Amino acid sequence: MTLAHAPASDARAPRLALAGITKIYPSVVANEDVDLDVAPGEIHAVLGENGAGKSTLMKIIYGVTKPNAGTIRWEGREVTIANPARARKLGIGMVFQHFSLFETLTVAENIALALDRERAGGDLATRIADVSTHYGLPLDPGRHVHSMSVGERQRVEIVRCLLQDPRLLIMDEPTSVLTPQAVARLFETLRRLCDEGCSILYISHKLDEIRALCHRATVLRAGRVTGTCDPRLESSASLARMMIGGDLPHPQQREAKTGEPRLVIDGLSLDADDPFGTTLHDIRLTVRAGEIVGIAGVSGNGQKELMAALSGERTVERAGAVRLMDADAGRLDAEERRALGLAFVPEERLGRGAVPEMTLAENALLTAHRQGLVRHGFVAQARVREYAADTIRDYRVKAGGVDAAARSLSGGNLQKFIVGREIRQHPKVLIAAQPTWGVDVGAAAQIRQALIDLSNAGVAVLVVSEELDELFEICDRLAVIAQGRLSEANDTAATDAEEVGLLMSGSFIAAGAHSEREFSPAGAIGS
Amino acid sequence: MDTLAQLVILTLAAGTPLVYAALGELVTEKAGVLNLGVEGMMLVGAVVAFMVAAKTGSPWAGVVAGTIGGAATSLVFGAIALSLMANQVATGLALSLFGVGLSAFIGLDYVSVVIDGIKAVEIPGLSTIPVVGPILFGHNPLVYLSLALFAAVQWFLYRTRAGLVLRAVGESPQSAHAIGYPVVRIRYLAVMFGGACSGLAGAYLSVALTPLWVEGMTAGRGWIALALVVFATWKPWRVLIGAYLFGGVTLASFQAQALGVAIPAQYLSMLPYAATIVVLAIISRDVVTIRLNAPASLGKPFHSGT
Numbered sequence: 131m132t133l134a135h136a137p138a139s140d141a142r143a144p145r146l147a148l149a150g151i152t153k154i155y156p157s158v159v160a161n162e163d164v165d166l167d168v169a170p171g172e173i174h175a176v177l178g179e180n181g182a183g184k185s186t187l188m189k190i191i192y193g194v195t196k197p198n199a200g201t202i203r204w205e206g207r208e209v210t211i212a213n214p215a216r217a218r219k220l221g222i223g224m225v226f227q228h229f230s231l232f233e234t235l236t237v238a239e240n241i242a243l244a245l246d247r248e249r250a251g252g253d254l255a256t257r258i259a260d261v262s263t264h265y266g267l268p269l270d271p272g273r274h275v276h277s278m279s280v281g282e283r284q285r286v287e288i289v290r291c292l293l294q295d296p297r298l299l300i301m302d303e304p305t306s307v308l309t310p311q312a313v314a315r316l317f318e319t320l321r322r323l324c325d326e327g328c329s330i331l332y333i334s335h336k337l338d339e340i341r342a343l344c345h346r347a348t349v350l351r352a353g354r355v356t357g358t359c360d361p362r363l364e365s366s367a368s369l370a371r372m373m374i375g376g377d378l379p380h381p382q383q384r385e386a387k388t389g390e391p392r393l394v395i396d397g398l399s400l401d402a403d404d405p406f407g408t409t410l411h412d413i414r415l416t417v418r419a420g421e422i423v424g425i426a427g428v429s430g431n432g433q434k435e436l437m438a439a440l441s442g443e444r445t446v447e448r449a450g451a452v453r454l455m456d457a458d459a460g461r462l463d464a465e466e467r468r469a470l471g472l473a474f475v476p477e478e479r480l481g482r483g484a485v486p487e488m489t490l491a492e493n494a495l496l497t498a499h500r501q502g503l504v505r506h507g508f509v510a511q512a513r514v515r516e517y518a519a520d521t522i523r524d525y526r527v528k529a530g531g532v533d534a535a536a537r538s539l540s541g542g543n544l545q546k547f548i549v550g551r552e553i554r555q556h557p558k559v560l561i562a563a564q565p566t567w568g569v570d571v572g573a574a575a576q577i578r579q580a581l582i583d584l585s586n587a588g589v590a591v592l593v594v595s596e597e598l599d600e601l602f603e604i605c606d607r608l609a610v611i612a613q614g615r616l617s618e619a620n621d622t623a624a625t626d627a628e629e630v631g632l633l634m635s636g637s638f639i640a641a642g643a644h645s646e647r648e649f650s651p652a653g654a655i656g657s
Numbered sequence: 658m659d660t661l662a663q664l665v666i667l668t669l670a671a672g673t674p675l676v677y678a679a680l681g682e683l684v685t686e687k688a689g690v691l692n693l694g695v696e697g698m699m700l701v702g703a704v705v706a707f708m709v710a711a712k713t714g715s716p717w718a719g720v721v722a723g724t725i726g727g728a729a730t731s732l733v734f735g736a737i738a739l740s741l742m743a744n745q746v747a748t749g750l751a752l753s754l755f756g757v758g759l760s761a762f763i764g765l766d767y768v769s770v771v772i773d774g775i776k777a778v779e780i781p782g783l784s785t786i787p788v789v790g791p792i793l794f795g796h797n798p799l800v801y802l803s804l805a806l807f808a809a810v811q812w813f814l815y816r817t818r819a820g821l822v823l824r825a826v827g828e829s830p831q832s833a834h835a836i837g838y839p840v841v842r843i844r845y846l847a848v849m850f851g852g853a854c855s856g857l858a859g860a861y862l863s864v865a866l867t868p869l870w871v872e873g874m875t876a877g878r879g880w881i882a883l884a885l886v887v888f889a890t891w892k893p894w895r896v897l898i899g900a901y902l903f904g905g906v907t908l909a910s911f912q913a914q915a916l917g918v919a920i921p922a923q924y925l926s927m928l929p930y931a932a933t934i935v936v937l938a939i940i941s942r943d944v945v946t947i948r949l950n951a952p953a954s955l956g957k958p959f960h961s962g963t
Contacts, residue, residue, distance in 0.1 A: 194835070215837040230832040232825050234949050242818070243825050244836050250818065276949075406948065 143206045145170045145329045146191070146222075146298055151200035153186050160186035161197070162353045168298065173320060173330045175340040175361060177373055178350035180542070180570045184333050187350070188300050191331070192224045193217040205297075223291030224300040231275050231283055233406070238271035241290045249293065261292050265319045276406050280430055281312050288319070299323065300331045305339060306596065309428055310631035317343050335373070335571075337366040349373055374571050388606075389419030392559045392590035393440075393472075394453040398460075400439050400446055408432040408614040410439065415592075415609060415616060417559065422581060422591040423619055424605035426598060426630055432614035433594050434477070437563050440592075441474045442467040455558055468497065471558030475549055475565055477594075479541060483548045486537035490529060493536050494518040494551050501555055517554070525550035526576065542573035549577050559590045566600060578604050598627055612636040662791035664908065666777075669800050670866060672904025674699070674858040674875075676803040678882035679889070679896045680810050681854020686886055687814060688847035689827035689954035692734050693749025695855050696879025697756020702727035702856025703863040704764040707870040711767060716775045716864040720799070720857065723864075727856015728849045730756060735848045739841055742958040753879065761872045774868025775799060799861045806854070811893045823847060827952030830959040840959050855879065881930055888937030891950040895941075903933040 144167035151164040193211035242250040262269040267285045347361040349372040398413040438444040442464035449458035476482035484493045518532040525546045566574035609619035610633035706723025738748040814820040889895035910925040
């Protein structure tokens with residue numbers, strides 16, 4: 131491992147050089163004395179946990195925020211990047227993690243909006259077609275964005291950047307929404323770009339990807355650079371040590387002892403209640419006591435609808451389509467299903483998992499009121515506070531006490547609180563959607579361990595996640611959701627990422643069903 | 658003039674204030690701003706137009722003044738809802754109440770004043786063609802202007818870059834800001850356009866349709882215009898249809914009253930409002946059309962943040 135400030139072996143001037151960048155927010159130092167340089171044609175990784183300051187650094191480079199101290203040199207000249215428009219003029223393009231596309235507009239309109247007047251005019255459609263064929267990013271300029279999958283939307287973002295002829299492309303966690311096969315295609319595109327001399331800043335916390343793609347890596351921890359290295363020469367373990375300052379936590383072994391079926395989904399079909407949603411088709415899955423079953427899939431393939439149908443947020447016509455503890459639960463609402471022994475950790479922490487403005491104690495009461503927190507219709511305040519305080523202690527939640535508002539907690543800490551709140555109700559079935567999304571490595575490991583402990587205690591656990599690594603780590607069986615259909619659940623030990631990736635792209639769906647579209651963009655704008 | 662031509666002329670005449678007000682509000686809402694102050698802006702436009710027309714003797718000067726008056730009133734909304742980021746619904750409602758009171762107050766001395774309104778222009782040779790002549794050429798100039806405005810709004814929204822930017826701002830102000838568009842400035846312009854159109858709608862009422870000033874003379878047309886925009890699923894051509902439907906039923910209810918149909922007058926005057934809402938609610942039930950055309954950020958304040 132070469133440490134920071136090692137002189138670059140490349141004699142050319144770096145395309146981008148940051149020196150001493152410091153950004154201080156009122157409550158936190160996001161970046162402290164960060165140095166970073168990117169050579170022409172280099173794919174440079176910026177590696178770090180959530181909250182390590184990667185995104186802030188990228189925002190500074192793209193002109194979204196201004197640093198408190200430090201200098202930025204672009205191709206040898208010192209520059210001030212006051213806003214994104216200035217960054218684009220210099221030749222910096224950025225593909226955002228959360229896309230900045232307009233859903234009701236077409237691909238061409240979306241692209242035109244981001245280009246300046248001269249570039250947006252004339253033969254734009256032809257140029258979109260040229261760029262997309264050249265880089266292997268097929269796109270139909272006339273299509274509306276809302277009808278596109280997440281992967282296709284990312285293509286729009288990338289093509290939009292490429293049409294601005296960038297000399298530095300910033301990619302913020304670009305693979306979090308892609309199947310393994312789509313990741314491979316994206317890497318080919320990026321390699322072709324760098325062969326043509328474009329520099330790429332690649333932000334990620336996925337160590338394998340960085341080792342496969344990047345020429346150099348700068349590692350950030352708590353806002354500071356902890357090292358610069360050639361990731362191709364490092365192991366995942368050594369990169370992880372630089373990233374988190376210790377070894378990656380590994381969960382304890384599973385004791386596989388499964389019992390009776392607790393959650394049975396038997397031919398669940400459900401129409402989307404939203405024109406941009408996904409219709410569920412004949413979903414079948416059984417989760418037994420003591421096992422963890424995972425559902426993998428690219429988001430937007432019916433996960434949201436399935437979770438609504440299982441939690442009771444939406445009821446289904448046929449009561450037997452969802453059975454909990456042998457009771458027909460399809461027509462029961464969320465409260466009645468919880469009374470049967472269901473606990474649920476939703477994907478959205480703020481708004482579904484917790485009420486942002488309420489205190490932790492009040493949020494605990496919302497789902498745990500059956501634990502003796504309400505007596506004769508009155509809230510037993512002391513018990514509520516005790517329940518919340520115990521949850522905070524047992525799950526090591528960093529919060530300003532039980533009276534802290536839910537919105538004041540970081541994502542990881544709030545998630546620990548919600549998971550703890552649910553688990554402490556002694557459920558018979560726990561359903562968790564994206565339980566570690568946006569949570570730092572330490573908290574994620576803790577949450578996974580809690581799920582494993584729970585299943586060891588004989589609870590049936592269903593986990594929906596986009597993180598394949600996580601599912602492989604904790605699940606006994608794994609099913610894949612694609613286009614509103616669910617594959618068979620296979621033993622995790624008997625499958626691998628490649629096979630699951632193929633399933634994620636819908637390979638298990640019969641040819642006839644495949645072409646069915648939930649929604650066609652009728653009433654097109656501009657008609 | 659035969660009956661058919663008269664029906665067409667009167668229908669368009671009665672629908673025109675809604676065309677102006679609803680097209681303006683449509684543009685405002687397409688930028689993501691919900692201004693419920695249409696009724697108030699129309700009244701201010703009406704009274705200012707009437708006062709200026711009475712003072713100067715030129716109804717056209719009144720129309721211009723009324724348009725400016727509407728736009729100026731909308732600036733009050735802009736300052737509170739866009740710059741101070743107050744709740745748009747509350748601000749809009751307040752603006753309506755403000756407009757009703759203000760117009761009544763400044764128009765006190767003009768209640769029984771008589772002016773020469775804007776009338777249909779006879780075009781020699783064309784207006785006298787049987788049947789077709791009056792139907793095509795017998796309208797008030799302000800009716801033609803409203804049709805031109807319709808064409809201009811349609812063209813602007815869907816054929817120009819500026820219109821695309823406006824729709825983008827209404828859909829996702831955050832994304833538009835990230836790309837580098839001045840969201841608040843664009844929203845101000847959209848609000849002022851809406852205000853100007855409402856003012857023009859009011860001016861049409863007080864100096865063309867019925868050249869006189871009566872307190873509260875818009876009679877809820879501002880509210881119907883708001884409903885029209887929603888039920889027309891933010892499509893200009895549907896606004897046009899809805900407005901003329903309203904005009905047609907208004908006419909029919911007058912006729913019924915004149916013929917002495919045994920329905921209480923209250924029900925008859927309710928009819929245009931009820932019929933317009935029912936018909937538009939039925940034709941706009943398609944959820945997909947609504948999702949595709951409704952500005953996603955409608956009514957939400959925008960903070961640029963840092």
